[in-house]
Amino acid sequence: MLGIVIALCVLALCVFTTVDRTPYKEMSYYTSMMQEIDSFHVSSEEKKGDTLKAAWSRLALTPASFPHPLAGYGLRKPATSVKDTTYVRTFIFDNGKTRVAYICLDLLIFPPDLKDKVREQLEKKYALHVFLTATHTHSAPGGWEPKLAGKVLAGSYSEEYVAVLFNAIEKSIVQALPNLQPVEQAYIHISAPEAVHNRLKGPTGPEDPFIRGLKFRNASGEEACLFTFAAHANCLESDIDYISGDYPARISKILEKKGWASFVSYAAGAVGSHGPAFAELDNGEEEADSMAAVLSEKLEHATITYTTANNLYYHRFPLYLREPHLRLEKNIRIRPWVFRALIGADQPDIQLLQLGETIILGMPCDYSGELMPPLEQLCEKQHMNFMLSGFNGGYIGYITDDACYDWQRGETMDMNWHGPYNAAYLTEVNIAILEKVVNSR
Numbered sequence: 001m002l003g004i005v006i007a008l009c010v011l012a013l014c015v016f017t018t019v020d021r022t023p024y025k026e027m028s029y030y031t032s033m034m035q036e037i038d039s040f041h042v043s044s045e046e047k048k049g050d051t052l053k054a055a056w057s058r059l060a061l062t063p064a065s066f067p068h069p070l071a072g073y074g075l076r077k078p079a080t081s082v083k084d085t086t087y088v089r090t091f092i093f094d095n096g097k098t099r100v101a102y103i104c105l106d107l108l109i110f111p112p113d114l115k116d117k118v119r120e121q122l123e124k125k126y127a128l129h130v131f132l133t134a135t136h137t138h139s140a141p142g143g144w145e146p147k148l149a150g151k152v153l154a155g156s157y158s159e160e161y162v163a164v165l166f167n168a169i170e171k172s173i174v175q176a177l178p179n180l181q182p183v184e185q186a187y188i189h190i191s192a193p194e195a196v197h198n199r200l201k202g203p204t205g206p207e208d209p210f211i212r213g214l215k216f217r218n219a220s221g222e223e224a225c226l227f228t229f230a231a232h233a234n235c236l237e238s239d240i241d242y243i244s245g246d247y248p249a250r251i252s253k254i255l256e257k258k259g260w261a262s263f264v265s266y267a268a269g270a271v272g273s274h275g276p277a278f279a280e281l282d283n284g285e286e287e288a289d290s291m292a293a294v295l296s297e298k299l300e301h302a303t304i305t306y307t308t309a310n311n312l313y314y315h316r317f318p319l320y321l322r323e324p325h326l327r328l329e330k331n332i333r334i335r336p337w338v339f340r341a342l343i344g345a346d347q348p349d350i351q352l353l354q355l356g357e358t359i360i361l362g363m364p365c366d367y368s369g370e371l372m373p374p375l376e377q378l379c380e381k382q383h384m385n386f387m388l389s390g391f392n393g394g395y396i397g398y399i400t401d402d403a404c405y406d407w408q409r410g411e412t413m414d415m416n417w418h419g420p421y422n423a424a425y426l427t428e429v430n431i432a433i434l435e436k437v438v439n440s441r
Contacts, residue, residue: 069155
């Protein structure tokens, strides 16, 4: 009996450990990150080229056969049909000096394994950089994650479906490239507080209520728009058995049908701790329709002032983090080797894209809307615009207010994967990055 007890104790010590609450500025990962940013330099000449050109294209991401797993909410029944088509929506930007493909998938996240394949094969093949993001719809196809935890999140892995995704991304680039034309662009910044709520802190919690976007008009008069918003695309219930892009897909349909733009692409903004409004409707379809109606109307009535631009810039920063901290309770976590066995090992990064006077940061997480004000204010002081999107092909969990780290809530206790103080840490990191960029004008 004593031997069994000893063996269980040894096993527990091998699997579990305590939470490391060492202040982040005393950690080696902080030093590495600051050194990375300190070594980053960009000049105004690196950004400037010819008048910005753009083109856009979309392809369906429909699985080849059904039933097919759905991603989001954990274990659930598969989809047997398509409610509305999910797409890859791609913009190509070029100023004669730099070329960037902005690629947004109607998926829960941009799959990490797919990220690596896209970067390794398509960046070199088409002589461009890729900015990756996703809509974070919880009703899109799964089957794209081979790791154990990923199978719980996104269903049984399908090499066939990953091939569908990759081929659609590549084809969207190929279709767009010949259509590059000079474009004018307009920044959009509209408040829509009636469409979002702070689901972590409730009615008194701070919110990020802004639709942020860029609208383009090419030499042929055709218009396109990319935009973000901070409400999770999870209006639809977990028990549905069909594929849907949730409210973002419906916004695109409404605006394109009305002729506001021929191409509309939503990407998840700072959705951490933020949810869609209209939950009182108690019907996911009605909630998604209401979200789409409110936000599309806001965009329709936005003031659009086009200007020309020649700035285009892209960079990726490796993101250094505290070791994995997947917790069982307040001060107990599983050891990093267990985390990596379940979820995998990946080098996350922060993407930086500048288009004209607008800076977009691409984050590998559910980044909280509560953390947006200091970043936006920094850019505004320099008369620049700011946007942020998530789910860029890496995933480090939720980044929420540090004061909530020990709250017994799913997004703070279960989904905060890299320990305490990450809100302060990433705010400092993002400010340091933005300061380098805005001061290089």
